[in-house]
Structures are given as C-alpha cells and as structure tokens.
Amino acid sequence: MPRWKALPEELDPQIKEFTSQLRRLVDRNDLSIASVADATGYSKTSWERYLNGRLLAPKGAIIALAEVTGTNPMHLTTMWELAERAWSRSEMRHDMTMEAIRISQARAALGELGTPAAKSGAGGRSGRGSRLGLRVQPEALLLGVRL
Known part of the structure; x- marks a missing residue:
C-alpha cells in the first residue's frame, strides 16, 4: 500500500510539484507525519493537509521542515513562493466562480x-x-x- 494518497486532480501543477517535493523530503529522511509535526511545531493534522495538497503549508512550516531535514531553505522557499502564487490564483478563480453562481441564482430567484x-x-x-x-x-x- 502506497504511503501517500494521490494528489487531487484539480491541483495546479506548481502546487503538485511543491507538495511532491515536500513528500520526497519526508520520505528521504524516513520521517513520519507525527515526527514532522513534533520537530516543526505544526500539528499532525496540518501536515496531513499540507502533504495531501488540501492546504498550502505556511512559509514558517516550510522553513522548519528544511531545518529538520537539513535542506537548504532557500530552494524550498522559492518553490513555496511559486506554489503560493498558484494557490492564490486558484482561490481567486474559485471565488469568482462561486460569486458567478450566487449572482446567477439570485437573478433566477428574482x-x-x-x-x-x-x-x-x-x-x-x-x-x-x-x-x-x-x-x-x-x-x-x-x-x-x-x-
């Protein structure tokens, strides 16, 4: 049985790449999610969300993970910045779609x-x-x- 669930299909490629990199770091260092949580100060539930693509990890969590794994934080931070932009664009598209749906429903109701x-x-x-x-x-x- 694979350790990780498949990432959501709708995830932006930048976010998928970033999340995959985080997973590789955790795997390469033979860390459990619980040990990552203990070492970084971010909860196990949060790390499950970050590593399954349901939530973008905050920059502080990424820097903490880099320190725990001995990874250059600059490389992870650069990838995080690209993923963060993609995440923001995705949220904006979602917000605009939801707003359009609400407007359409309101017009129909009126x-x-x-x-x-x-x-x-x-x-x-x-x-x-x-x-x-x-x-x-x-x-x-x-x-x-x-x-």
Missing part, C-alpha cells in the same frame, strides 16, 4: 432570467420585496439578496 417566478407576477408573499411588486423566493433570502 425572475430576471424569465423564470416562472417572474411570469407569475407579484405573489402572495409579504415582506420587503412585496412592496416593490416582487415575489421574494426563499433562495434569494438565503443568498443574502437585498431588495
């Missing part, structure tokens, strides 16, 4: 896309939207849409 709610006219709901002649859908309230 009937701007020609949904049945828009064609039915002002419904029997009372509340902020009814004063404007709009029918407020529960999804709009969950999404935080203000009328």
Whole structure:
C-alpha cells in the first residue's frame, strides 16, 4: 500500500510539484507525519493537509521542515513562493466562480432570467420585496439578496 494518497486532480501543477517535493523530503529522511509535526511545531493534522495538497503549508512550516531535514531553505522557499502564487490564483478563480453562481441564482430567484417566478407576477408573499411588486423566493433570502 502506497504511503501517500494521490494528489487531487484539480491541483495546479506548481502546487503538485511543491507538495511532491515536500513528500520526497519526508520520505528521504524516513520521517513520519507525527515526527514532522513534533520537530516543526505544526500539528499532525496540518501536515496531513499540507502533504495531501488540501492546504498550502505556511512559509514558517516550510522553513522548519528544511531545518529538520537539513535542506537548504532557500530552494524550498522559492518553490513555496511559486506554489503560493498558484494557490492564490486558484482561490481567486474559485471565488469568482462561486460569486458567478450566487449572482446567477439570485437573478433566477428574482425572475430576471424569465423564470416562472417572474411570469407569475407579484405573489402572495409579504415582506420587503412585496412592496416593490416582487415575489421574494426563499433562495434569494438565503443568498443574502437585498431588495
């Protein structure tokens, strides 16, 4: 049975390379995740997340790992900086996608896309939207849409 889980398919190549390098360092020094956690001061759970590509390790953790393994921290720091940029870009894309989904849902809830709610006219709901002649859908309230 392999020691490491496969990294998520959607990970940016820079992040995959960086995470793979961290794994190689741990393996080459015959360290367990628990021993890495003890030696670096970062929790075992955190290291599991870092080494499985679910979270980008903070710079301090990388420097601590370099010290524990006798690795030049400059090389790891350079790789970390590239991975950090990729991680930021990935988070920005995710945020923009989620925002677009929320906007689309809010528009649908408000009937701007020609949904049945828009064609039915002002419904029997009372509340902020009814004063404007709009029918407020529960999804709009969950999404935080203000009328």
